[in-house]
Amino acid sequence: MAGASSLALFHQPTCSFYLSPSSAPRSWSSIIFPLNRRRFCSFSAPKTMADLVKTTHAWRDGDGDGEEERFQAFEQEAFMNNDLVSDAGGGINAVANRLSKWVVAALFGSVLLLRHDGAALWAVIGSVSNSALSVALKRILNQERPVATLRSDPGMPSSHAQSISFISLFTLFSVMEWLGTNQLSLFLTGLILALASYFTWLRVSQKLHTASQVVVGAIVGSLYSTLWYITWNSFVLQAFPSSFSVQVAVFTAAAASALGFAVYVLLNWFKDDRGNI
Numbered sequence: 001m002a003g004a005s006s007l008a009l010f011h012q013p014t015c016s017f018y019l020s021p022s023s024a025p026r027s028w029s030s031i032i033f034p035l036n037r038r039r040f041c042s043f044s045a046p047k048t049m050a051d052l053v054k055t056t057h058a059w060r061d062g063d064g065d066g067e068e069e070r071f072q073a074f075e076q077e078a079f080m081n082n083d084l085v086s087d088a089g090g091g092i093n094a095v096a097n098r099l100s101k102w103v104v105a106a107l108f109g110s111v112l113l114l115r116h117d118g119a120a121l122w123a124v125i126g127s128v129s130n131s132a133l134s135v136a137l138k139r140i141l142n143q144e145r146p147v148a149t150l151r152s153d154p155g156m157p158s159s160h161a162q163s164i165s166f167i168s169l170f171t172l173f174s175v176m177e178w179l180g181t182n183q184l185s186l187f188l189t190g191l192i193l194a195l196a197s198y199f200t201w202l203r204v205s206q207k208l209h210t211a212s213q214v215v216v217g218a219i220v221g222s223l224y225s226t227l228w229y230i231t232w233n234s235f236v237l238q239a240f241p242s243s244f245s246v247q248v249a250v251f252t253a254a255a256a257s258a259l260g261f262a263v264y265v266l267l268n269w270f271k272d273d274r275g276n277i
Contacts (some may be wrong), residue, residue: 071135097206100199105265108167111174118240118247119232121254123170126228128257130166130221133157137220147207158209158217161200166228168196169217173229 091129108127112120134157143156172189179185200218203209239246 001069036153044141079200093202097202098210100164100202104164104194104199106172111171118250119174121250122228122232122236123197124254124261125250125257126225127163127166127172128261130224130228131159131163131261133220133224134162141146143213145208145213146210150206150208155209156216157211157220158203158214160203161209161214162221162224164199165218166225168192169222169225170229190197194254226229231236 007090109125112123137157138154138159141156142154144153145151169193175185175188176194179188200214203214204211236246236250240250
């Protein structure tokens, strides 16, 4: 009796699966506990030690594996859902990063067309020379990007951050020059700064640059834009309206800069976009 009681006490329950409660066994010799809408467990004492061993192995190898497989499937589904959310967010930022150069170039071109004056020509020269300065600084500093396999050229300073800062600041100067200080100009200023900050942050989020590379690029671009704008107002503007030679020199330099920029776009921007498809 004592042995049978011990077997009943330490016996692991065997589980039977039924499609509905109506298909459960009608005998009241076992106690039935509903675990969910379609699953019932029946507890019964084994008759012999051999039955106990067989039952234990059946529980371990049968339902135990099933539970493990269901848990693994649930875990895999959770990871897949999480990856879908991450990929969706990462995909949006990746697309925005690829489009950022086109958006900034379109904004800069719109400002130049609206100005259509000597300052616009001067800005074209400054933008291209700012990019050339960025390339020179990269070669001098020769600091690797955070993920060297994404881009082969050095990453210090960020040329995107430097160009975005130059164009954004020149656009801000133009807006304040046209509109003065009012609600509209302040709104446009905030919008331009928000877009510039977002496009610059994308370079870090996409692991194309470190935060320090982006910050240095933004500082250099902002300083260069400020000095370039001051140079125009303080020196070139005084001679530009009255000196035909100065007009020819500025126009020629701007045309050569625009042509060089167009060639660079054809050789690099379209190539990068095709490689990211």
